[in-house]
Amino acid sequence: MNFSFHDDLLEMKKMVQSFIANEVEPYAMKIEEEDRVPDAILDASRRIGLFGLSIPERYGGLGLDMVGKSAIFEELGKTSNGYTTILGAHNGIGSVGIVELGNEEQKERYLPRMARGEWIGAFALTEPEAGSNAANLKTVAKRVGDRFVVNGQKIYCTNAPLATVFTVMAVTDPEAGSRGITSFLVERETPGFHVGAIEKKMGLHGSHTAQLYFEDMEVPIENVLGIEGMGYVNALKILANGRVGLAARCLGSSEYLLDRSLKHAAERSQFGKPLASQQIIQHYVAEMALEIETLRAFLYRVAWMIDQGEQAVKEAAMVKLYASEVYHRVADYAVQIHGGIGFIADYPIERFYRDARITRIYEGTSEIQKNIIADRLFRERGVTI
Amino acid sequence: MNVIVCMKQTFDTEAKITLTDGKINEEGVQWIINPYDEYAIEEALKIKEATEGTVTVVTIGPARVEEAVRTALAMGADDAVIVDDPAAFGDEFTAAEVLAAVIRTRTYDVILAGNQAVDDGSSQVAVRLAQLLDVPHVSTITKLTFDGAVAVAERDAEGDTEVVEVKLPALFTAQQGLNEPRYPSLLGIRKASKKPVEHVTVAGIGLAENAIAKRVAVTETFIPAQKGAGRILTGDTPERVRELVRELRQTSKVI
Numbered sequence: 001m002n003f004s005f006h007d008d009l010l011e012m013k014k015m016v017q018s019f020i021a022n023e024v025e026p027y028a029m030k031i032e033e034e035d036r037v038p039d040a041i042l043d044a045s046r047r048i049g050l051f052g053l054s055i056p057e058r059y060g061g062l063g064l065d066m067v068g069k070s071a072i073f074e075e076l077g078k079t080s081n082g083y084t085t086i087l088g089a090h091n092g093i094g095s096v097g098i099v100e101l102g103n104e105e106q107k108e109r110y111l112p113r114m115a116r117g118e119w120i121g122a123f124a125l126t127e128p129e130a131g132s133n134a135a136n137l138k139t140v141a142k143r144v145g146d147r148f149v150v151n152g153q154k155i156y157c158t159n160a161p162l163a164t165v166f167t168v169m170a171v172t173d174p175e176a177g178s179r180g181i182t183s184f185l186v187e188r189e190t191p192g193f194h195v196g197a198i199e200k201k202m203g204l205h206g207s208h209t210a211q212l213y214f215e216d217m218e219v220p221i222e223n224v225l226g227i228e229g230m231g232y233v234n235a236l237k238i239l240a241n242g243r244v245g246l247a248a249r250c251l252g253s254s255e256y257l258l259d260r261s262l263k264h265a266a267e268r269s270q271f272g273k274p275l276a277s278q279q280i281i282q283h284y285v286a287e288m289a290l291e292i293e294t295l296r297a298f299l300y301r302v303a304w305m306i307d308q309g310e311q312a313v314k315e316a317a318m319v320k321l322y323a324s325e326v327y328h329r330v331a332d333y334a335v336q337i338h339g340g341i342g343f344i345a346d347y348p349i350e351r352f353y354r355d356a357r358i359t360r361i362y363e364g365t366s367e368i369q370k371n372i373i374a375d376r377l378f379r380e381r382g383v384t385i
Numbered sequence: 386m387n388v389i390v391c392m393k394q395t396f397d398t399e400a401k402i403t404l405t406d407g408k409i410n411e412e413g414v415q416w417i418i419n420p421y422d423e424y425a426i427e428e429a430l431k432i433k434e435a436t437e438g439t440v441t442v443v444t445i446g447p448a449r450v451e452e453a454v455r456t457a458l459a460m461g462a463d464d465a466v467i468v469d470d471p472a473a474f475g476d477e478f479t480a481a482e483v484l485a486a487v488i489r490t491r492t493y494d495v496i497l498a499g500n501q502a503v504d505d506g507s508s509q510v511a512v513r514l515a516q517l518l519d520v521p522h523v524s525t526i527t528k529l530t531f532d533g534a535v536a537v538a539e540r541d542a543e544g545d546t547e548v549v550e551v552k553l554p555a556l557f558t559a560q561q562g563l564n565e566p567r568y569p570s571l572l573g574i575r576k577a578s579k580k581p582v583e584h585v586t587v588a589g590i591g592l593a594e595n596a597i598a599k600r601v602a603v604t605e606t607f608i609p610a611q612k613g614a615g616r617i618l619t620g621d622t623p624e625r626v627r628e629l630v631r632e633l634r635q636t637s638k639v640i
Contacts, residue, residue: 011455011574019568049571062571072571 051117077252082206094121192217421499
């Protein structure tokens with residue numbers, strides 16, 4: 001058993017930590033207020049390679065395994081979650097489909113540009129009447145000659161206003177249910193493709209989400225990702241990979257909140273002594289630290305399983321569920337320890353508290369994760385539910 | 386153009402310095418590349434990118450300096466030489482002699498170094514090195530361009546700019562403002578572990594230990610005394626001025 005990162009990864013983690021602390025965190029309030037990540041920060045992130053984490057080295061990326069990617073995501077979680085989400089969605093669900101399922105031509109066309117961050121990736125599954133219930137998709141792709149004509153609508157597409165490459169799920173065989181869905185790679189400039197207005201959100205400011213509309217949008221057959229009819233299975237695979245990365249970001253944000261809480265408790269006095277000397281505060285930080293350590297151990301174990309080639313669908317669902325719930329509880333403790341200042345928007349705690357909320361919803365709600373876990377548990381015992 | 390960068394690993398400028406038995410306690414100290422040397426590395430990389438040359442980093446220090454060397458390689462330097470030998474850990478004289486012995490056998494167009502190290506701040510090593518190598522030097526530069534075999538360097542001169550032209554090969558020391566050092570890229574970090582790092586000893590570079598023994602003896606190292614609380618003078622202005630003059634004369638004895 002070995003719980004240590006290799007030297008290169010430690011160096012990378014340290015560099016990202018210093019980059020985040022010096023180049024991103026000082027602007028976190030500005031990102032929040034203006035709901036926009038400055039171009040200079042995105043450019044600097046491109047230069048150091050943060051857009052190529054999951055893309056193999058032969059296409060200009062870093063080709064990190066899941067443990068490596070989690071280690072970097074953990075550091076990215078320690079600042080504006082909006083900024084982190086742009087990178088998380090791009091390196092996760094926005095590009096993993098092409099890396100895992102793309103053919104050589106598709107990889108050559110998309111991955112080098114995506115690794116450099118010139119083209120940003122997004123993933124489009126959710127619709128007004130279908131989210132986790134992918135079998136109810138209404139977006140239809142009809143084969144006409146050597147192309148598909150796509151009509152329909154997607155909602156809550158993270159990175160949509162920035163992205164150039166979209167992994168879109170559409171129904172190609174309405175009779176076949178979940179076996180009639182196909183994944184497509186769609187470029188922003190495709191005629192008939194429209195990106196809607198930016199949604200106003202409770203948190204994740206700086207990361208933008210929007211609707212997509214397809215009106216007789218023609219997609220050539222070369223842009224089918226993976227095998228026709230396997231879109232649902234593809235989506236599950238892409239989402240499973242994304243879940244572990246999301247858990248790593250939750251871990252980083254939780255660590256940030258514990259760190260701020262410890263500092264605040266040491267510096268702030270009440271009843272003539274520091275908060276840190278109050279036993280109730282000590283118990284709060286102990287609870288936070290315990291949950292964080294448990295999450296860390298679990299997260300890297302699941303990441304390691306994936307690197308060993310295991311599917312780990314159940315474990316990925318578990319760690320996403322657990323990580324988002326830990327982040328939520330830690331953020332609640334952090335607000336409580338900070339008291340009034342934890343509620344003030346000039347201070348980062350309330351921002352993390354709001355940002356924590358979405359982690360229990362996107363990339364599969366906590367409830368859906370439990371469904372997946374239960375489904376796998378019964379399946380392992382030969383029972384279909 | 387081939388560039389050699391002289392680099393020193395120093396403790397983090399934000400580190401809390403403590404003494405044990407009159408020596409700086411190295412335990413728990415964060416080590417970084419001397420910030421002025423970072424400007425030198427960045428400038429060397431810019432020259433390399435513009436002229437397709439190479440960048441070699443030379444440093445003196447124990448095993449821990451390997452980390453700083455790896456960072457420089459991750460930023461884009463091609464190779465490095467580490468003089469890891471207690472006989473080389475002397476004073477500014479020793480350092481210059483050691484660096485000169487390493488560099489003398491190499492071909493180079495430009496040598497870059499920081500204008501000072503943030504630990505002992507002597508500003509001597511690079512200038513001594515230029516003297517030993519018999520190459521011209523321009524110190525504390527804020528801009529560097531080339532016109533054939535001539536370098537044009539700028540340096541601050543009391544609020545104005547002094548422009549110095551110098552024939553290559555030459556040595557330059559970097560001042561703050563020369564550039565904005567880059568972060569190593571993630572891919573650069575991975576590639577750095579495969580780049581060549583040569584470890585040499587004093588004997589290995591042809592120096593006799595006693596010939597480079599340090600010439601400065603440190604008699605005492607101490608932490609400056611804690612500043613006492615200030616005193617706010619009261620009364621009307623003539624009264625306060627009189628009191629201030631009296632304090633400066635009698636208590637602090639500065640006038």
